[in-house]
Amino acid sequence: MRPLRIHVEGIGLWSKQLGDFAALQALLGGHAPEPPSPKPAATTLPPNERRRAPESVLLAAEVAGQAVAMSGRTADSLTCVFSSSHGDQAITDYMCATLASAPKELSPIRFHNSVHNAPAGYWTIATGCHEPSTAVCAQRMSFGAGLLEAISHALADRCPVLLVCSDIAGVFPLVEETGCTQSFGCALVITPDLSDSTLASLDITLAPIQDLADDALPEPLAGWRTANASAEALPLLAVLARGHGHCELKAAASLALRIELRAAAARQDHAPSRAAEQVA
Amino acid sequence: MPDPMTPLAVTAYTATSAIGHGLAAQFDALQAARSGLRPNDFSSAPLDCWIGRVAGVEDAPLPASLAVWECRNNRLAWLGLNQDGFLDRVRAARQRYGTHRIALMLGTSTASIGETEAAYRRLDADGGFPADMRRPAIHAPHSLAAFVTAALELEGPCLTISTACSSSAKAFANAERLIRLGLVDAAVVGGVDTLCDSVLFGFNALELVSPQPCRPFDAARNGISIGEAAGFALLERVDIAPAAPRLLGYGEASDAHHMSTPHPDGLGAELALRDTLARAGIDADRVDYINLHGTASQKNDEVEAALVSRAFPARTRGSSTKGFTGHTLGAAGIIEATIALQAIEHGLIPGNLGGATPDAGCGPQFAWTNEQRRVDVALSNSFGFGGNNACLAFARAEFAA
Numbered sequence: 001m002r003p004l005r006i007h008v009e010g011i012g013l014w015s016k017q018l019g020d021f022a023a024l025q026a027l028l029g030g031h032a033p034e035p036p037s038p039k040p041a042a043t044t045l046p047p048n049e050r051r052r053a054p055e056s057v058l059l060a061a062e063v064a065g066q067a068v069a070m071s072g073r074t075a076d077s078l079t080c081v082f083s084s085s086h087g088d089q090a091i092t093d094y095m096c097a098t099l100a101s102a103p104k105e106l107s108p109i110r111f112h113n114s115v116h117n118a119p120a121g122y123w124t125i126a127t128g129c130h131e132p133s134t135a136v137c138a139q140r141m142s143f144g145a146g147l148l149e150a151i152s153h154a155l156a157d158r159c160p161v162l163l164v165c166s167d168i169a170g171v172f173p174l175v176e177e178t179g180c181t182q183s184f185g186c187a188l189v190i191t192p193d194l195s196d197s198t199l200a201s202l203d204i205t206l207a208p209i210q211d212l213a214d215d216a217l218p219e220p221l222a223g224w225r226t227a228n229a230s231a232e233a234l235p236l237l238a239v240l241a242r243g244h245g246h247c248e249l250k251a252a253a254s255l256a257l258r259i260e261l262r263a264a265a266a267r268q269d270h271a272p273s274r275a276a277e278q279v280a
Numbered sequence: 281m282p283d284p285m286t287p288l289a290v291t292a293y294t295a296t297s298a299i300g301h302g303l304a305a306q307f308d309a310l311q312a313a314r315s316g317l318r319p320n321d322f323s324s325a326p327l328d329c330w331i332g333r334v335a336g337v338e339d340a341p342l343p344a345s346l347a348v349w350e351c352r353n354n355r356l357a358w359l360g361l362n363q364d365g366f367l368d369r370v371r372a373a374r375q376r377y378g379t380h381r382i383a384l385m386l387g388t389s390t391a392s393i394g395e396t397e398a399a400y401r402r403l404d405a406d407g408g409f410p411a412d413m414r415r416p417a418i419h420a421p422h423s424l425a426a427f428v429t430a431a432l433e434l435e436g437p438c439l440t441i442s443t444a445c446s447s448s449a450k451a452f453a454n455a456e457r458l459i460r461l462g463l464v465d466a467a468v469v470g471g472v473d474t475l476c477d478s479v480l481f482g483f484n485a486l487e488l489v490s491p492q493p494c495r496p497f498d499a500a501r502n503g504i505s506i507g508e509a510a511g512f513a514l515l516e517r518v519d520i521a522p523a524a525p526r527l528l529g530y531g532e533a534s535d536a537h538h539m540s541t542p543h544p545d546g547l548g549a550e551l552a553l554r555d556t557l558a559r560a561g562i563d564a565d566r567v568d569y570i571n572l573h574g575t576a577s578q579k580n581d582e583v584e585a586a587l588v589s590r591a592f593p594a595r596t597r598g599s600s601t602k603g604f605t606g607h608t609l610g611a612a613g614i615i616e617a618t619i620a621l622q623a624i625e626h627g628l629i630p631g632n633l634g635g636a637t638p639d640a641g642c643g644p645q646f647a648w649t650n651e652q653r654r655v656d657v658a659l660s661n662s663f664g665f666g667g668n669n670a671c672l673a674f675a676r677a678e679f680a681a
Binding site for chain 2: 001004076085092095096099100103104106107108112113114115116118120121122127128129131132135136138139142145148149156157172173176177178179251252255
């Protein structure tokens with residue numbers, strides 16, 4: 001089967017150590033970037049929403065905002081796919097603890113913030129986006145499965161898509177089950193067609209897993225995937241940061257996405273249109 | 281607007297809810313206008329409300345080979361999978377296409393959160409989960425799809441869609457995209473949600489739960505009745521099953537308005553409807569029946585009734601079936617899709633149970649009691665928290681747009 005080709009126009013990333021994609025590039029380039037402020041700024045949300053929004057929403061909105069800004073597109077034009085292995089673990093902890101002790105005292109706001117699509121809801125409200133939005137998960141494969149969903153949207157309906165994959169750190173006792181001990185979020189704006197904003201073109205094949213290549217990551221990134229399922233995106237983010245290479249990501253228990261960056265092809269394809277514009 | 285899509289065959293489907301296990305029981309209850317709602321007897325401190333509880337879930341343990349997945353939600357999933365020969369149909373599809381070529385796309389709003397709630401009621405002296413509750417795969421929102429992929433022995437794309445009450449409707453859209461792109465040949469879609477304290481006390485906190493059986497589109501409606509359900513459908517290309525009913529179209533859109541109340545003008549709902557009609561390649565006047573979202577909340581029903589009035593001719597019939605099943609949240613999309621498919625198969629428009637005194641906003645489209653008539657095209661509306669809207673269109677095999 002012919003590979004699926006998509007184009008990346010924007011990349012967002014946030015963790016306690018790396019505040020954006022440029023910081024990841026710096027880290028992989030051998031530098032030590034400054035850590036960001038301890039809480040994601042999430043400036044796409046209006047100030048009152050930012051105050052009310054739970055941590056999972058701030059993280060998702062932060063990386064989404066970065067990716068959209070880099071793409072130069074308006075957020076209201078993007079179909080959005082929000083993926084997260086565990087949703088807002090702090091709210092799940094609050095809900096379950098309250099239900100166990102005083103169920104009738106459950107906070108209505110925290111309840112409506114507990115839905116898995118809370119980040120999608122806050123995001124579409126903040127950006128006035130009426131495009132389709134979804135919230136998905138697939139345990140350890142939430143990034144790969146979310147990417148497959150984003151690709152299928154982009155290619156089936158020929159539309160630009162915002163993919164966000166993020167998980168906040170868990171709290172005790174739930175964290176013992178989720179194993180999610182640090183926050184990590186990332187976002188991509190992908191498109192079906194090459195444009196002036198294309199940063200990288202990716203050829204992607206979906207195939208049964210045979211021997212999944214272990215994409216070793218340098219320190220301090222090596223352990224992040226264990227500490228946060230959303231960080232399974234890192235091999236792809238590293239390929240994008242380096243501007244070349246390939247990686248494999250699990251999209252389901254028995255399926256892998258084989259991803260190859262085709263930067264050179266993109267630039268060659270790209271050149272005529274840019275030249276034509278200059279002539280015009 | 282999107283181009284018309286190539287319809288897909290719905291080669292098998294099944295539903296299990298408060299009105300019964302399997303399609304025959306569901307149809308029987310619809311035909312008899314018999315509600316499945318009963319006074320709340322769920323949880324240790326039941327709220328004063330009515331619920332749509334599925335009978336027999338407690339008495340139906342998972343088979344030994346799947347016992348690691350035990351929880352109420354997965355029991356209900358298994359109970360649902362065992363109705364209407366659905367397991368056999370999936371087995372045949374597995375043989376036809378191979379396990380990697382069948383997607384599993386399931387909607388749920390709370391998955392097995394009931395099990396996490398139970399763990400918190402029994403924390404050990406150190407505040408941790410008791411030993412028998414140390415089950416990471418269960419304390420995760422993907423637990424339903426992970427269980428069903430094991431139960432069905434599938435190895436294709438596997439995704440949980442969790443957009444509150446539109447979840448399992450959207451699963452049809454996910455599946456259609458994967459089939460259209462040739463990434464899979466077939467898809468199992470559906471959804472399961474079970475009663476749990478999170479939703480009972482959560483909707484109660486939002487003052488959205490009625491103390492009586494819910495009364496969708498009634499002038500005196502005062503809130504929802506929460507239910508539980510499991511439903512599944514198998515989607516394949518039409519050439520495999522030319523006589524099977526069709527998924528004709530679907531639409532998805534966002535309100536961009538509020539986390540827990542719908543857009544006052546039904547903007548997202550209407551965009552999802554227009555998207556659906558465009559993919560189906562039909563005008564609204566070709567629609568014979570709409571299974572409405574109709575939760576019996578003040579706002580949803582007001583906005584949805586207005587949408588029906590302005591978008592459809594008087595001959596189109598519409599009703600909510602939440603008076604039968606309760607609001608089954610993430611499973612509502614698939615359950616109501618099966619009711620739409622049964623409307624096509626049997627020519628039965630189910631009456632809008634519980635709407636004794638129609639709201640003044642309801643137009644002539646509303647079917648307040650059962651009607652017998654031919655249905656070629658049926659829609660199903662599903663709207664969720666966060667302003668997440670989905671609409672599905674089904675048609676009989678012979679229908680030509």
